[in-house]
Amino acid sequence: MEKVLGKNRKSEIKEIEGFIDGLDVSGCYQCGKCTAGCPVAHLMDNPPQRMIRLVQIGAIDEALSSNAYWNCVACGTCSARCPRKVKISELMDGLKSFSIKKKMTPKDRSERNIALFNEIFLNNIRRHGRLFEVELVGMNNVLSGHLLRDTTKAPEMLVHGKLKFIPSNIAKKDMKKIFKNTVEKNDKR
Numbered sequence: 001m002e003k004v005l006g007k008n009r010k011s012e013i014k015e016i017e018g019f020i021d022g023l024d025v026s027g028c029y030q031c032g033k034c035t036a037g038c039p040v041a042h043l044m045d046n047p048p049q050r051m052i053r054l055v056q057i058g059a060i061d062e063a064l065s066s067n068a069y070w071n072c073v074a075c076g077t078c079s080a081r082c083p084r085k086v087k088i089s090e091l092m093d094g095l096k097s098f099s100i101k102k103k104m105t106p107k108d109r110s111e112r113n114i115a116l117f118n119e120i121f122l123n124n125i126r127r128h129g130r131l132f133e134v135e136l137v138g139m140n141n142v143l144s145g146h147l148l149r150d151t152t153k154a155p156e157m158l159v160h161g162k163l164k165f166i167p168s169n170i171a172k173k174d175m176k177k178i179f180k181n182t183v184e185k186n187d188k189r
């Protein structure tokens with residue numbers, strides 16, 4: 001790899017590896033066990049095994065423009081199945097953080113909606129300390145353009161006392177600390 005990669009490629013691989021403690025993609029020998037166990041591989045243009053290969057050969061732009069890491073549900077099956085202990089799940093997460101840091105927008109609407117949901121979800125938790133579902137669903141529906149999505153479930157949830165119209169705001173301080181030590185620290189990398 002030393003011989004074929006230019007300096008920029010190598011530093012980009014290092015930058016991505018720097019996002020994930022202990023990630024080393026060089027150990028992968030392409031057995032495919034990660035892809036075979038991935039429950040959403042069929043939704044990915046580049047399934048886990050290929051994503052690792054792209055990073056290995058320094059095709060970072062292709063890896064970053066893939067929809068794979070947006071569709072990853074972080075179940076960890078790939079990492080658990082890997083005989084070489086490659087942290088594939090963490091790589092997917094790292095690519096997500098990396099692309100957010102670089103302000104890259106997913107090219108397809110479905111992946112853009114996943115990115116939007118992630119952002120709304122995290123901001124919701126950051127603001128209230130605990131999920132405030134009404135705000136989450138309302139903001140997500142308005143901003144994604146699916147105004148009526150899931151609204152038919154509201155009456156039944158109301159009857160069973162599952163919808164609260166005022167946020168609990170418990171654990172707000174603790175959550176702020178957690179964000180400071182995780183998300184905000186990551187943003188500064």
Ligand code: SF4
Pocket residue numbers: 027028029030031032033034035048049052081082083084085086088
């Ligand atoms: S399971 Fe591990 S070694 Fe096999 S292809 Fe996936 S990352 Fe590579």
Ligand code: SF4
Pocket residue numbers: 034037038039040041048071072073074075076077078079088089092
């Ligand atoms: S963590 Fe992501 S890539 Fe790995 S098996 Fe689960 S969904 Fe697939």
